[in-house]
Amino acid sequence: MFRMSHQEITMIRVASHVLALAATAAVIALPTGTAAQDTLAVEVEEDREEAEEENLFRDFERLVRGAEVSPGFFDLYTKAGRLYLAVPADRLGQEFLMDTRVAQGIGAAGLFAGTTISTFEMDLMAFEKRGENVLLVQRPHRFGAESDDRAALAVSVSVGSSVVQSADVEAIRPDSALVLDVTGWFLSDLSGVGELTRRAARGSNGQSGSASFDRSRSYIDGVSSFPENTNIRAMLTFRSGRQGGPPSVADGRYIPVTIHYTLAQLPERPMERRVADDRVGNFMTVHKDFSSLDSTFFRRYVNRWRLEPGERVGDLRRPVEPITYYIDRTVPDEYRGWFKEAVENWNTAFEAAGWVDAIRALDLPDDADPNDIRYSVLRWNTSDDPGYSAIGPSKVDPRTGEILDADILFEANGFRGFRNTWRNIVNPVTAAEAFEMVLGVGEFQAPDPNLPGMELPGFGSALEAQGALAGLVLAARDELDPGDPLPDELLRQYTVWLVMHEVGHTLGLRHNFRSSASTPMDRLHNTEFTRRNGVYSSVMEYPTVNLAGPGEPSGDYYTHDAGSYDRWAISYAYTQNQDDAND
Incomplete structure (x- = not known):
């Protein structure tokens, strides 16, 4: 024909x-x-x-012609060092999420692999066509008017979108998708990581140094695309113009940072929001509702994972999809079982909320990228100058507070310090260095209060001090010889508590610094009591190691299961309906 x-x-x-x-x-x-x-x-x-x-x-x-194609949420084409992205015509103006994180850092100055650039919320983005250009815009999402059209109109003329990037249309596909050259978008400081690199380049006076983005030494390091998310990895170089800087950087004049960008589909059906109660320590997503006639404009919603009820198991429900954490390939074999135990110990709290088998831990598949937001990953970092022991950030749908991704970083130096600081203290040759490390005044620690999502500065040093104290007390009780390693059971309880604490953050729980006052002194070493209620009522506490005095039998060193407060807080966030939560 x-x-x-x-x-x-x-x-x-x-x-x-x-x-x-x-x-x-x-x-x-x-x-x-x-x-x-x-x-x-x-x-x-x-x-x-x-x-x-x-x-x-x-x-x-x-x-x-000759391009490598990555079909998915947004189709990508790579050719001769250029990156092209196709925007379907019917998705112009349609909102999606963007997440940025450090894929490879420098082990100092807040530039650690897995660190998210913005904590909690992903950015709400959209493509808009204006004349001959297509714009990447960031939409405001904290301000609105939910029940008044006129108030919503007033908000719309008061709060606008930010134009983040712009590109010409390079070509049109036969299906009318607009093809853009986005190489320059991602080979730039789009993520805002430049501020951290300037801190890394600071001089001896502690002030931020000079570090400018160097396009000529930067490149697209890899791309992938899946039905619900598109990933772009860019190796960026920031030029400081001087030698020095962190010793982990091979040449201080050129600071390398690899950024992982994710463009992700918004949940098609927004999760039902749960009103937050500040008497319960949940992280919150907060909106300002200008249609409200109440005494406050603010609407506060609990950050939580979506759990959909599946089969009934007695009085409980098994979720259709459990909350799943993956243990990265970098986690040492010695700790992997303890990591899994810690994650799944949260099931006792979810049972109080009406769920069975609500949370699990699996090994990360060999072909999976830990930066892919489809996987919430427990990662193991080894840094030159960490300033933290663990970081537990999560990312939410800014419309509802639904937690979509969580990646927890554990610093190897923190575990090493907990295990070995006491052995250094009893060795007079290294005692001075050990005390500097414990107090955080030497070269071993440089806590940075601006590190996104980190625990309070100095807490890593305090944990090392706890390991040292435990070793000294056990030696004084003749349960440990000088120079011996700490007992495995102490290491297990410490690891399980620490992992549970960080997982708790990514389940939506804030700190609870009062829980250590909940246990009577005469029951601190009563394991029948502490196994039921915890050494303290919440793993979200910053505890000290629980050590028995002379002549007393040792009990649990740390709370290593969900405490009574944890069960209550999880019940409020995850009970299947709001009325039960209020009860």
């Missing part, structure tokens, strides 16, 4: 228009031909636009 190409059809259409218009012009008198001339101008303009569109179709065929 004979078929004409799109180009041939367009040429015939243009020719027929020209002939028809010429005939019209010949029979209509010029003095009265204003309407016809206007029509002619419109049709000629339409033909010009069609011809330009035809060129863009041809440009697409030429552009993708």
Whole structure:
């Protein structure tokens, strides 16, 4: 069967228009031909636009010839060092999420692998077409008017979107998707990580140094795309212009940081929001509702994972999809079982909320990227100058507070310090260095209060001091010889508590610094009591190690299961309906 190409059809259409218009012009008198001339101008303009569109179709065929294609949420094309992204026409103006994190850092100055650039919320983004350009805009989401159209209109003219990037349309696919060259978007300081690199380049006076983005030493390091998310990895170089800086940087003049960008689909069905109660220590997503006539504009919602009820198991429900954490390949074998135990110990709290098997820990698949937001990962970092022992951030849907991703970083130096500081203290050769490390005054620790999502500065040093104290007390009780390693059971309880604490943050729980006052002194070493209620009522506490005095039997060193407060707080956030939560 004979078929004409799109180009041939367009040429015939243009020719027929020209002939028809010429005939019209010949029979209509010029003095009265204003309407016809206007029509002619419109049709000629339409033909010009069609011809330009035809060129863009041809440009697409030429552009993708030999390109590597990554189909998914947004289709990506990589060719000759350039990155192209296709935006379907029907998704212009449609909101999606963007997340940025450090994929490879420098082990200092807050630049640690897995660190998120912004804590808690992902950015709410959209593509918008304006004239010949397509804009990447960031939408405001903290301000609105939920029940008043006029108030919503007032908000819309008061709060606008930020234009983050702009690109020309390079080509149009046959399905009308607009193809953009976004190489320059991601080979830039789009993430805002430049401020951290300037801190890394600071001089001896402690002030932020100078570090500017160097495009010539930066490149797209890899891309992948899946049905619900698209990933772009960019190796960025920041030029400080001087030697020095962190010793982990090979050449202090060129600071390398790899950023992982994720563009992700918003949940198609927004999760039902749960009103927060500040008497319960949940993290919150806060909106300002200008349609409210209450004494406050603010609407506060609990940050929590989505659990959908599945089969009934007695009085409990098994969720259709449990909350799943993955243990990264970097976690040492010695700790992997303890990490899994810690994650799954949270099931006792979820049982109080009406769920069974609500949370689990699995090994990260060999072909999985720990930066992919489809996986919530427990990661193990080894840093030159950490300033933290663990970080437990999570990312939420800014509309509802639904937790979508959580990646927890555990610093190897923290575990090493807990285990070994006491052995250094009893060795007079290293005692001075050990005390510097414990107090955080030497080169071993440089806590940074600006590190996103970190625990309070100095807490890592305090944990090392606890390990030292435990070793000294056990030695004084003749349960440990000088120089011996700490008992495995102490290490297990410490690890399980620490992992539970960070997982608790990513389940939506804030700190509870009062829980250590909940246990009577005479029951601190009563394991029958502490196994039921905890050494303290919450793993979200900053505890000290629980050590028995002379002549007393040792009990639990740390709370290593969900405490009574934890069960209550999880019940409020995760009970299946709001009325039960209020009860």
